[in-house]
Amino acid sequence: MKLYSNRYGKAKVRVLKKLRENGIDTFKELEVKVVLEGTFDTAYTAGDNREIVATDTLKNTVNVFAYEKLGVETEPFVVELTAHFLDKYPQVSGVEIETEERVWERITVDGSPSPTNFSVAGKVVPTTYVTRSRNQLEINSGIRGLVILKSADSGFADFDRDEFTTLPDTEDRLLATSLSSQWLYGAKPADYRETNERVVETMLSAFGSKESPSVQSTLYEMGKAALAACSEIDRISLTMPNLHCLLIDLSPFQRQNQNTLFLPTDAPQGWIEGTVARGE
Amino acid sequence: MKLYSNRYGKAKVRVLKKLRENGIDTFKELEVKVVLEGTFDTAYTAGDNREIVATDTLKNTVNVFAYEKLGVETEPFVVELTAHFLDKYPQVSGVEIETEERVWERITVDGSPSPTNFSVAGKVVPTTYVTRSRNQLEINSGIRGLVILKSADSGFADFDRDEFTTLPDTEDRLLATSLSSQWLYGAKPADYRETNERVVETMLSAFGSKESPSVQSTLYEMGKAALAACSEIDRISLTMPNLHCLLIDLSPFQRQNQNTLFLPTDAPQGWIEGTVARGE
Amino acid sequence: MKLYSNRYGKAKVRVLKKLRENGIDTFKELEVKVVLEGTFDTAYTAGDNREIVATDTLKNTVNVFAYEKLGVETEPFVVELTAHFLDKYPQVSGVEIETEERVWERITVDGSPSPTNFSVAGKVVPTTYVTRSRNQLEINSGIRGLVILKSADSGFADFDRDEFTTLPDTEDRLLATSLSSQWLYGAKPADYRETNERVVETMLSAFGSKESPSVQSTLYEMGKAALAACSEIDRISLTMPNLHCLLIDLSPFQRQNQNTLFLPTDAPQGWIEGTVARGE
């Protein structure tokens, strides 16, 4: 038997980078896959790892290069990364890198594009939920999966602490969530579609313009704003899973991550729900 | 033992409707779920189906109502549908309908919004694929999953026919596909991001402006246009699965479906690939 | 510009075949992708479809060959199919076929393997749902996504008929569903895991041993059997989406499909729910 061919690398390396210029943020998110070819045969055939660059090291390298080189364009960053692996490791003969981008767009807040609030381009699903019996008709409209991010004016502090608490207070964090919401109509609007769009725009404006001491508070402000803006709506429910973006520790590589490079995660998620209604 | 509670209905009923006005199309796509409550107990407990409206009938009803009532707004259509089930069937005491919308937006063709070409709002994923050895560097950029639809100037005829062929020739069909594409840079552009956007816009313009005798031909025209518009690109590959939209037969219900209501499907898919390069 | 390379075919062609021998069924399910290479250039470059075998014809061919050739082994069927495309079409120079199988296993009914009841190998997810307030504790266990199929003793007839009904009565159909269920414990069992397994086995035995006049009736019988077998359980809910398996019409190809070859579908789905409790 013989080793006919081989390659290895690291897949699904996720990075979210904040490019801040004059107080205006831009976000760039990539998922990166690096695959190396080279003289790795003895690792396969003889259990000798000396030529193997650990896949964990590949991930660290992607992080360091993302921190130092990644800008609005993806390609120059990827090209430098391929050069690095060839320059650094004589045992490497070929490098293959693939990236996929999750595109973030600026949210409109109070009529103008926000410098620090974003949504994932276009991924919203409008929904309806209507129930009717012989006596009653309830019309709900909604949206599902609107991914939004707030890069300023968000903190979380002064919460309950006990022996199971390790989370430090923070006055400055990224707040990301996948908003799903449903609102109950109390009166027929002139146009459902327009009203639904106004509800969403109003929630996004509130998300963007209010200081956030917690997801709970932001959720309530968004619901309140929607009710204030649309008199036909009686009640609104919001679900806002907290999609944690973890600051990547670059101190082992003599870099101080200045709140710039994050690891976006899907699990675990904070899970915040609330319903806001008219009245007191 | 006793039947404590029960409900039934039909889920994942998909409809795609063309709303044509003065030669300008608008597309509305819903996935509908209908659930009924009522006096269905003996179907569960005694095998007596007499009170059961078949779930297939529920689907047919959604289709007929979508054909006759569905417009730009979702809610009035859903409300009428709930009323119908209560009016029509005395055994029904409650109706619950949920919808999810896939939103179609107008494509820009040659600088202006097209009356008959569309894309699913925002679902594009930019990609890169870079390979490098000691001697060679290849930089590819691309996109994945751009769902587009062409509602005029698309046919498919005069193809090879044999005893396994049942598809009739058509001069008028919906053409829908999920475009993935990758292009190879021969020279460094001034700005990758801008160039990539120009490639995509050019392909969409070609998709929208050319008469389509087949997916194959449309694919080739899109690739040619991209190469013509961007001199830095040497070669471009496109994959265009044909997402068939089937005309729903309403003749059993005494309606003539005037090329208006379609069933969008994911399986099976036509699978069309091609690569276009410079030279002869 | 020139066409550098090209291929096309049909993806996601699904077939479900019943192999009946001496009253004992075996099920074979494949998803097939066929891709052809050949002299198709003028379809791309000149809008000339004469060399193009329609992707719909490819699907029909897969169906006819599945009907006539597909057995327990996949490979001989695929090999014959590749030979056919080369033999039949001089313009074809190469064929590539990929398949994925969904494996069906025999269900144990009343202690022995059933000749006509099946489940998708191993895809069950055990669940729990526990709620507790200061006064009350409710413990539910369950499963999600157990795909099962019944190939005999299943019909659906004598239901409500009106002008929206096209479904004919049938005394012989495939019944397939993805069972999700949740049961409420009234008393602590000796061992939750064992009891949960007994609940599932009992439901599968009832599914397999009872004549089915409707999904509703089968659901009720399954719930009743579970309560009868496990005294610690007070109530059980079942959700059984009807995964329709459509008989494929082969009459255009001079074949009479003898209830043998089916198209498994995911959408639309019948949606049947019910809860069974102790008492009268």
Place this chain on the structure above:
Amino acid sequence: MKLYSNRYGKAKVRVLKKLRENGIDTFKELEVKVVLEGTFDTAYTAGDNREIVATDTLKNTVNVFAYEKLGVETEPFVVELTAHFLDKYPQVSGVEIETEERVWERITVDGSPSPTNFSVAGKVVPTTYVTRSRNQLEINSGIRGLVILKSADSGFADFDRDEFTTLPDTEDRLLATSLSSQWLYGAKPADYRETNERVVETMLSAFGSKESPSVQSTLYEMGKAALAACSEIDRISLTMPNLHCLLIDLSPFQRQNQNTLFLPTDAPQGWIEGTVARGE
């Protein structure tokens, strides 16, 4: 406006626990969702977090309880967890916990059930890939997505180290991967299905019986064993993404995690490929 209702918690908390008894391991994997009700209103309406138990604390609590209480049965663990949240936090009035289990089964190694090798119950997809031209026929069979885990005799050490390396050497780690493989037939076997099953069983036996100094080495041993066991096969390719299971740090809670509780992750993944052929 008023806060009509509210709840919050933590979703997608994943834990993988090794239950070791007399050198025989059993694995238990859950995804947990905890939702709390209580007097959290001022967090929503006044930005006052004092009553809020951080969702991060909820996750830590799940981890500590999983470490101390989770056994073969899920329900007792969940019940204790609900009691804890009510006992510990006076502001909590209700708790809801949902779990989903990923079931691990023992692999058969050299004819008997292994004490330390496992696979996810039943999730394998058989595949074929056949290509044919006028001159050549290649028949490949394979599988996709067989998730396997090795809890003893797996390490990774003595690899290339540089300034981007942080991974320590280890002589004892969990090795988990989702095996996809494809083998090329050089001769027609008596029965494809039986041969395919023998290939898979042989690979699993090699996975289970060989000491693993790296995924690369294990991959090669598996390929070699398959070729040795099945003479009709000429070549076999394996892809083995490394599904890292991270030891959960419980030291902040005064517990020493004795290689017992792990966080299973999907991203990033090591990505290991190799092809083994006959000859030298």
